Amino acid sequence: MINRLFSQTIIFFCFLIASNVHAQDRSIQGKVTTFESIPLFGVEVQVKSTKQLVKTDSLGRFVVNCNNKDRLSFFAHGFNKQNVTLKEKTKFVAVNLHLKPGEKGKAYAIGYGHVLEEDKLSAITSLRDDHDNFSKYVDMYDLIEGRFSGVQVDGTQIIIRGRNNMGSTSSNAALIVIDGIVRDERTLSSLPPSTVKSIDILKDGGSAIYGASGANGVVLIETKKGGEE
Structure with missing residues (x-):
């Protein structure tokens, strides 16, 4: 009886060890970007359960x-x-990190080599609600x-690069992206400034990642999420 109990105990512990090893063998691949498509180099990715730390x-x-x-934590x-909390069926994780407000965030991103200046950051002009109370403006154009x-603002169009010489039928309007989704002027017109967290203007090489539509x-507009004021 004792030998049988001992054998069952050994089998039980072997099962636990095997289960744990199998769980740790789950491999997750991923990619870290900023501004939706610019890859970030050297971002620290840490696994909560094992404290494993790798870099992109x-x-x-x-x-x-x-x-x-x-759970995976991303730091740069x-x-x-x-x-990011993983689900059982998750095999690939795509993460888009946001720059910290201000020029200091850009300087760190470039200085630590996470993104090349010529790729993106030199072409960005930013405005944040925590630096200027957006609620005092009548609308987004104001x-x-x-x-x-x-x-410049021309009616309901935002002109970034100035008027081109391709004729009156060619649009000069900038591409409008709100929370990662391309929107039209009607959406921008109906967006209350008080709900906006940040505005980034991309020009020159910075807008190239959007192809012809970003010419x-x-x-780029990010709105406030629940709980943010």
Whole structure:
């Protein structure tokens, strides 16, 4: 009886060990970017359960081993930290990190080599609600007009690069992206300034990642999430 009990105990512990090893063998791949498509190099990715720490490569890619239900933390100088809770069926994780407000965040991002200046950051002009109370403006056009160098408002169009010489049928309007989704002028017109967290104006090489649609520059707008004031 004792021998049987001892054998069952050994089998039980072997099962636990095997289960734990199997859980840790789960491999997760991922990619870390900023502004939706610019890969970030050297971002620290940490697994909560094992404290395993890896860094993204030059293309923003990484691979880690973790449990079925685990959490990954992403950290890079100049960017806001982000946590991602994994689901059992998750095999690939795509993370988009946001720059911290101000020129210091850009300087860290460039200085630590997370992103090359010529790729993006030199072409960005930013405005944050925590530096200027957006709620005092009548609408988004009132907010944008006169706040960014080289940016003009023409009716419901935002002109970043100035008028082109391709004829009156060619649009000069900048591309409008709100919370990562391309929107039209009607959406921008109905957006209350008090709900906006930040505005980034992309021009020159910075807007190239949006292809032909971003040829006239891009207005990136991030709205406040629940609980943010």
